[in-house]
Every structure is written in C-alpha cells, then in structure tokens.
Amino acid sequence: MKYNKDNPLRVFEAFAGYSSQSLALQRLKEDYPEFDFVRVGWAEFDPQSKKPIDEQPAVIANRALFPDGSRNYGDITCIMWQDVPDFDLFTYSFPCFPAGTLVLTHDGYKAIEEVIDGDLVLTHTNNFQKVNHTMQRAYSGNVVHLRGMCFDDVYCTENHPFYARKRYRYGHKCIRCFTKPEWVHAKDLTRDCFIGYAVNTKSEIPKWDGSIDNRWGHSKKVNNLRHLLEKTDFWYLMGRYVGDGWRRTSKTGSRIVICCSDRNKKSLVDAINACGLNYSEAKERTVYKFHICMNELYDFVGRFGYMAYGKRIDGETMNLPVHLLESFLKGYVDSDGCKIGKFYKTTSISKELCYGVAQCVAKVYHRPFSLYRTARKPKTIIEGREVNQRDSYSLVWKLSTDTQDKAFYEDGYIWFPINSIETKEDVCQVYNLSVDIDESYTANGCIVHNCTDVSNAGRQAGLEKGSGTRSSLLWECERAIEIKRPKYILLENVKALLSKKFKPYYNKWVEILEGYGYKTFTEILNSKDFGVAQNRERVFGVSILRTEDEPEPIYHFPKPFPLTSCLADVLDEDVDEKYFLSDEMLARFCVKSVEQDGDK
Numbered sequence: 001m002k003y004n005k006d007n008p009l010r011v012f013e014a015f016a017g018y019s020s021q022s023l024a025l026q027r028l029k030e031d032y033p034e035f036d037f038v039r040v041g042w043a044e045f046d047p048q049s050k051k052p053i054d055e056q057p058a059v060i061a062n063r064a065l066f067p068d069g070s071r072n073y074g075d076i077t078c079i080m081w082q083d084v085p086d087f088d089l090f091t092y093s094f095p096c097f098p099a100g101t102l103v104l105t106h107d108g109y110k111a112i113e114e115v116i117d118g119d120l121v122l123t124h125t126n127n128f129q130k131v132n133h134t135m136q137r138a139y140s141g142n143v144v145h146l147r148g149m150c151f152d153d154v155y156c157t158e159n160h161p162f163y164a165r166k167r168y169r170y171g172h173k174c175i176r177c178f179t180k181p182e183w184v185h186a187k188d189l190t191r192d193c194f195i196g197y198a199v200n201t202k203s204e205i206p207k208w209d210g211s212i213d214n215r216w217g218h219s220k221k222v223n224n225l226r227h228l229l230e231k232t233d234f235w236y237l238m239g240r241y242v243g244d245g246w247r248r249t250s251k252t253g254s255r256i257v258i259c260c261s262d263r264n265k266k267s268l269v270d271a272i273n274a275c276g277l278n279y280s281e282a283k284e285r286t287v288y289k290f291h292i293c294m295n296e297l298y299d300f301v302g303r304f305g306y307m308a309y310g311k312r313i314d315g316e317t318m319n320l321p322v323h324l325l326e327s328f329l330k331g332y333v334d335s336d337g338c339k340i341g342k343f344y345k346t347t348s349i350s351k352e353l354c355y356g357v358a359q360c361v362a363k364v365y366h367r368p369f370s371l372y373r374t375a376r377k378p379k380t381i382i383e384g385r386e387v388n389q390r391d392s393y394s395l396v397w398k399l400s401t402d403t404q405d406k407a408f409y410e411d412g413y414i415w416f417p418i419n420s421i422e423t424k425e426d427v428c429q430v431y432n433l434s435v436d437i438d439e440s441y442t443a444n445g446c447i448v449h450n451c452t453d454v455s456n457a458g459r460q461a462g463l464e465k466g467s468g469t470r471s472s473l474l475w476e477c478e479r480a481i482e483i484k485r486p487k488y489i490l491l492e493n494v495k496a497l498l499s500k501k502f503k504p505y506y507n508k509w510v511e512i513l514e515g516y517g518y519k520t521f522t523e524i525l526n527s528k529d530f531g532v533a534q535n536r537e538r539v540f541g542v543s544i545l546r547t548e549d550e551p552e553p554i555y556h557f558p559k560p561f562p563l564t565s566c567l568a569d570v571l572d573e574d575v576d577e578k579y580f581l582s583d584e585m586l587a588r589f590c591v592k593s594v595e596q597d598g599d600k
Helices: 019-031 057-065 232-244 265-274 295-304 322-336 351-365 471-484 503-515 583-599
Strands: 009-013 037-039 089-092 102-105 108-111 120-122 128-148 151-157 161-170 175-178 182-185 193-198 211-213 220-222 245-250 253-260 280-284 287-293 337-340 343-348 370-374 379-382 385-388 392-398 408-410 413-435 440-443 446-449 488-494 518-526 537-545
Touching (some): 232 265, 343 351, 413 440
Parallel strands (some): 151 370
Antiparallel strands (some): 161 175, 161 446
C-alpha cells in the first residue's frame, strides 16, 4: 500500500504510549517522509507550555482532515467507535504520575523524573527495593487530583492503584473499623478510604570515610567526625544547620555558618562545645552567627542540599536510630520551628525538606501529621524592595493521642484520610517505576503500586479477559479493531508477555486478530541494538490487515546495528550543581576502589 500527502497514514492511540511508541512513530516519519502521519487520538503538545504546537504539520493536517480529531476520546471502555474517524495505525499502552511527584529513595526524597534504574525505593512492605525500570511518556486525559492529611496533593492517572483501607461502622455504638489493606484504583477512591503511609524502619549509623583536605598545596585524607556520628549533640547540631545554616568557602578554608536568636542560643553553644568543635561568634542586628571552620564538616553537610529552597534530608539521616533522629528533629524545630500549645509546626520553601521532616516525625514518634502548601505570588514587596518568593510548606504534628484524631499509626504504617478528590482533563508528562519484588513505591508519601499486571516483578494479575486488571483492557481494543479495521496495529509490552504464564493469553489475542483478517509478527527487541544507549528489552507485535493486493502480508523487523553512541553523547553540558557528587562522595569511591585493588 502506498501513501502520500493526499492519503495520510492516520494514527489513533487508544492509550498514550510509552516513550518507545512515540519514538517508533517518529522513526516512521523519518523513514517514510512521503507518508503523512496524523495522530487522531489527541493533538501533539509542547510538554513545557502544555499548549498545542500549532506549527506541527501533523496537527494542521489533523485539524484539516478531522476537525474534532485532536480531542481526547476518554475512557476506552466508553468510546463509541462508530463515531470515531477512520484511522490506519492503532497503538496502545498504559499511563501514571506527573513530574515533581516525590518518591522516597535510599538517598532521601527524589522527584520521580530523577529516579534512575538501580535506585532503592521504600515499598509497601516497609523495605527498600531496587528500581528495575523507569518509564515516561506524554499523557492527555483524565487526571485524579487528591488532597489528603499527610500530603499537599497528588496527581495521577485514573487507574493507578493506592494502598488503602476502607472505613466502616460496626455495632450499635457505630465503632469506627477498617478493612484490611488493598490496592484501590485512584478513580475508585472515596472519602471513606484511608491511604497508607510507609514508615522507614532502618536503624543505621552513617558510614563516613572522611574527606580530602587540599590545603597547603597537598592532599590529605582526614576523618575527625566519625566518632561524633553516635552522639546526640552532633545530630542536634545538624538539625540546627538544616533549619538555619549555610556553607562558605575562602582561601584559608571552608566553614559552616549557623544562625540563631537569643531564644535558643545556649542549646546551640552547648551542642558545639559537646562535639569539641572550634567556633567564632558574631552578633548582627537581632541574630547571632556561629562560624565553624572545618573542611570536613563543610563536606559532610553537603548531603543536606544548598540554599533554602534546595535543603533536603538525605537517606542516611532518615536511617538513623530513633534516639539520634529525635535529636536531629529537636535541633531542626529549635532552629526553624515552634510549639503552639501541644502542636509543633515547621515551615519551609523546600517541598523535599518538608516531606523529609514528615518521614522523620513518623519514624520517631509514630504519629500522623498534617502537611499544607501555601501558594504565594512570584513577587512581593519587603521593606520597600521587590523580591521573589516561593510557595511554602508547613508541617504540623503533636505527640499526644486523642480520641478525635482522624489519622492513626498501626504496625509500621500511618493511615490517613482523603480530604478531597477531583478529576479533570490535563496534558502532562507522566512517569512510572518498575520495582523489584514488591512493585510498589511512595508518591508524595502515599503508598502506590506500579501499573503493571504482566511484568516479572508486578502483581502478574495478567491479561485474562474480564479479570479487571489494567492489562486486561487489551480486550477493549477488540471492539475498536472489529469496527474500524485499521490497516496496522502496533503492540508494545514487557518481555514477560511471552513468558510461560502469559504466552497463552497473547496467543489467544493473536488468534482473535487472525479471525479479523490480521497477520501478526512478534519479536523481542532491545533498545541498545537500535542506537539507544540503554539495555531495555520489549515485545513488539505488528499486525497487518490482509487485503486483495496483499493477501499474505510480509513484515521484517529491523536488523540490529552496532551501538555508536554512549551515555556521554546525550548528557547535558549545563547541569545543575545538585547532580554532582560532592568531594566527600568522590573520596569514598576512591578509597573503596583502592581497597578493592589491594584485595586483588
């Protein structure tokens, strides 16, 4: 079959596909410039502005051919396919969470788009498991917006499962009871559902190997902090630094500066003296500044981030034994918090820091908390000057347990209520994680499950028709194929689709397509064999409709070719400082490398 600009190849995406499908469509455009590929499912969007790209030829052609073709057709189970314009290529896959969603990893909270393969994430079993794969793609459709007691908000696609318990009343006294935890799709959550919050249970002293001192024209490794890592005073001091401290460098060396008022000056001085650290004190207006000149301490506090908006709590600090972590919390509250009656409150412009403090509160006190976001205007006037400002995040908790408490702690989890549930259409880039063994992770503190029914690490609920799993939506595509009979069908899924467990379902699907006149070609392809510096195996199924001109279609998958690019070829040249390893981390890697070489 030949196509030209007057006879375009029209594409309908039943679900917004993974990036591999988008890349496949882009590759088709490059390989067959004489074809005009038109996406009918929804228009092309700029991920930054979230607005249609009017200059995009596909969108112009789309609008010209199908005036209403760029709209989102919604839930596939409800689409009236006879009302959808004809299309030639049918693709489908599954959706998840937008950028900025925080995931608790072994290194503290990370935005989901920054999580990489090999990271360890906290799962619904309160264990840290390895991320096997990260996934991302453009999404247009219904997005569920949740607000809850223990997070400011969560955005996700409708079918993403949350770890939840349903509330009910029992007996003539209407005692509040809860069902056992279960996975509930976002669209099925109600105000009677309490979402689970996993609490980190690790109890470890950080492994500190010292740092490299480059003063006086030569390098020398020093480690004067190791003996302090088991002292409560040291972690109280670190809490004070996170709350109101920063770093400074000069020709004579590096130092940290901690600021305080008269109210908590004595406790800060006592902690510094208990650690045996030398310091200088300076009075400036209504505050005191304590300068501690020590290169090694300068390197150590790098784990807590930079600038007020970039502060964070690293994974090793969250893993501290409870008595040390409690001292850290006390230091942070004394520096940047307050107590009002029986309630403690802290405020920060760093979302990551606020969520980190919340995890520490849950671990130390086994108490729920409330987290709020205050939206602020980008600019404001302070003392006659126009200044920039950011949204702020507030955390509130109390140590006592009262009968009117809504949320509660039980067996390593906090269960908290949902404040509001809204659904609206949106266009965004979404991400998902495949996690070893548990196939779950946390999103802004909530326990969620990977939207995977087929992967080796997932629930493996499968493809069976009527099973109610997300992968079983494959059978909804049958209605579209039966009515529209597109010329081509493109399927992409994980390698496990052809495993012993799921191969019968896939074979059944191929038989159904055969009955509609399609011949299917299946192959496992690895992205590293086709110019992408990534080891990622996926099953691709290409189904071609038999016609009078081509009664027995023939299709050949592309042949692998040597990889000529590497990771360095795609790395950004202008990289934010937060992505660089600190001198302390580099020193640790060097020491381990030397030790391993010595063992050999």
